[in-house]
Amino acid sequence: MSTATEDKHSAALDAAESGATQHVTFRLRIRRFNPEQAAEPVWVDYELSMDPKEKLLDALHKVKWEIDGTLTFRRSCAHGICGSDAMRINGKNRLACKTLIKDVLGKPKNGVYKPITVEPIKGLTVLKDLVVDMDPFFQAFRDVMPFLVAKGNEPTRERKQSIEDRARFDDTTKCILCAACTSSCPVFWNDGQYFGPAAIVNAHRFIFDSRDDAGEQRLEILNEKDGVWRCRTTFNCTDACPRGIQVTQAIQEVKRALITRRI
């Protein structure tokens, strides 16, 4: 298979017509960390030649499978569903499997691309390479009771809900718990005690569910010192969310519910 070269006219068109992929050469700069080898992380560059329409996850796979098998990262579905491969790509939190190389490659200068940097998400302890300890994140998630709590008798049929009532919390049902939002939040970076956007999003999903009876309890939890009032409306979370959830809006809605119900 021929790699398209810098021909005088429309190399891209030729490539498209011939069905060949147009490879580009670029560097992937990964922040590697292995506590068994060094106390400090190091940046390592990998030169790759790939079709820029492939995903960044494919680039990571290429490194792991063809260059250095010790590269460690989480991924499962590779299609933006499981939420396991959130990482900082060029300084922004994204899912590697939902990011195309061409979208983070930028424009070449003198035919050379700037390297694409890949780091673990911030604010959580790095265990190895791109793998972080997610326990504090999931602890905050558990603390808001992310499950249906209903009083009274079990209905014999399903719990009915009107279309409008379902639409009330539709946005926050889309969360895949990737932690891109929480680990992009500067308040969380500092001491990690703030519940974080993801936990609030998942509380929102039940607080505004007409079938749920524990909304008050969840509001009480989020009314704490490290609850919604630590939000500074930075909007980093909304920008980071790969599911396009209006995270900051959800947090504001919880604040408003607290104010209207407490006063």
Next chain:
Amino acid sequence: MATTETTPGAPENPGAVAPVIEPPRKRTARTPRSTRTNFELFAWLFMRLSGIVLVILVLGHLLIQLYLDGGITKVSFAFVAGRWSNPWWQVWDLVMLWLAMLHGANGLRTVINDYAERAATRAWLKALLYAATVFTVLLGTLVIFTFDPNIS
């Protein structure tokens, strides 16, 4: 292909200031939990409401002190004495003092909470902040109420 080179230094792009990943921040069984008060709620609400009131108070204050009637040149002991003989301006200045101090102090409290990393640093900074706030508020209040225009 595959040349692998190690660059221990920082790269020149966004990742330049490579973030130091801090040690574990866990929510353990020993983490103090559940304050169960509405303090943070009221603090948040206070910031919004006092902010609105302060816009009017402070802009009015600046207008009178720095702009109207010859601006800053008119401000003298006699001018202050004249204003504070009027309860309206006494109350204006009192409310402005209290709101501005509490608004500022609460703002700094959140800044300290957000940026101080060690518990001891945090406690010391807050102690300093609260002491300065109480001192300024009390002193200002005292002056407004006990101001003696006949002082020599």
